[in-house]
Amino acid sequence: MYLLTTEQSKKSEKQIKAKILKSAYNLFITNGYHNVTILNIAQEASVSRNTVYNYYQGKSSILKKLIEKHFKTGDSKNNNKLKGSEYLKFLIDQTFDRLEDHCGFLRVIYPMVFFTDSFSYLKEFLFDFTIGHINRLEEAFAELGYINPYDEARGLITEIDGINLHYMTVHEMYPVQDIKEMLYTRYQLS
C-alpha cells in the first residue's frame, strides 16, 4: 500500500462520491426511491456500504445532493447574461433538450412533494427554484416590453411544468417538436 498525496486522495474522494451519486440517480429512476437501499447503491457503485456512509448519512442525504445537482444543471453563470429573447430561447430549448432526463428524475421526486412532510426540504427547494425562474423570466419579458411580464412568466413556467407532466404520461407519443415550434412562434424566436 502506498500513501496518497492530499491532492490524490481528494481527487479519488471526488470520484467515489460522483460514482455513488450516479449509481443512486440511476437506481432511483429505474426502481423508484422507496425500492432502493444503500446496499443497492453501494453494489451499483462497486464500493462498500460503509464507504457510502462515509460520505452520506443516508438515502435522503444522497437524494438531497442529487436534487441540488439536477436543478443546478443548465443554470450556469453565463445564463445570467442572456437578455430578453435570448434567455427565453435558452429556457425553451433547455426544457425540450432535457425532457427525457428531467422527467425521469421528476418522476422520482414529484410524489414526495405531494406526500410527505419529511420532504419539506424538497418542497422549499422547488418553491425557491420556481420563484427564481419566474423572476428571471419576468425580467426577460420586461426587457421584451410585455405589459404583464409577471403573468407571462408565471404562465410559461406553469406550461413547462405541464409539458413535463404530459411527456411523463405519454412519452414518445408527445409531439415535442410541434409544441416547441408553437412556443417559438408565440415568442417570435428563431
Next chain:
Amino acid sequence: MSPRKKEDNLLIREERRRSILDAALRLFANKGYESTSISQLAKEVGISKGLVYTYFDSKEALLKSLVFDLNEMERDFWEDIQNEDPSRMLSNIFNGYFNTLINNKDKLRLISALTFQVEKFDFIQDLASQKMSAYLHLFEDLLNKIGFKNAKDEALLIGALLDGIAMQFLVIHNDYPLDKFKALLIQKYCPN
C-alpha cells in the same frame, strides 16, 4: 335482535366497502400509495386486516376501484359542461376544472402521484393517455369551431397549462393565483 335480512347484509357490505375506499383514498393521497399498508388502512377504518381482504384482494385491487370511481366522477363532469356554443362550452370546462381543483384535492393528488408511476400500473397509463387524448381532441374541436388557427397545437398548450396549474396548485396550494389563470384562460380562448 332479529336476524339480518339478506338485503341488510348487502347494505352493510356496501357501506363497509365504501368506508374502506374512502379511507384508502385519504391515506394514499396524503401518505402515498407506496407508504400505505393494508394494516394501516384496516386501523383507519376500524376493522381487522383480514376483513379488508374479504373486500379487496390486494392493495392494487383497491387502487383499481378508486381509479374507476374517479372515472365515474369524470363522467358527471362531462355531462355538466355540455353546451351548444363552443365558446361557452370551453369556459364551462375551465370553470369546472378550477372548481374540481379546489374541491377534490385528495383525489387529484392521488391521480397525479400515480401518473408518475405509470410504468408500474399499466391500467393507469392507459387511462391517463386515453383521457389526455380525449381532452385534447375536445379542445381542438372547440377551438376550431371558435375560429383559432393551429387549433391542434393550441389545444396541446392548453392541456399542458391546465395540468401545470394543477401540479403547482397541489404543491403550493393557496399561494397559487388560480383565479388569475382562470380569468386569463377565459379571456384568451373564450370570446363572447
